[in-house]
Amino acid sequence: EYLKGGTDPDVLNNLGVLYLMQNRYEEAERTFREALKIKSDPVYEFNYCLSLMRMGKKKEACLRLKKHSIPDSLRPNYEELLRECRDE
Secondary structure, eight states: OGGGGOOOHHHHHHHHHHHHHTTOHHHHHHHHHHHHHHOOOHHHHHHHHHHHHHTTOHHHHHHHHHHSOOOGGGHHHHHHHHHTTTTO
8 A cells, every 4th residue: 555656765666676586577677667766876776777687688787787876885786787797
């Protein structure tokens, strides 16, 4: 019920993570996209890119990863995904 309003980006992000854990990548991607429409956040962006990668949209994910600044707290996670982008 709480998510029907779709206005809390933190809750949307958490829901997207649950979808990722269940291999429901399309739902995760859509949920992260909604969270990013409400609030720009590097964690949401990382999760969004991760869902794109899992869906086989490597080029789109890599372009997004390369254009965003990376906070130090997320650097190891971003670098892991960026290694997958070396050919892009």
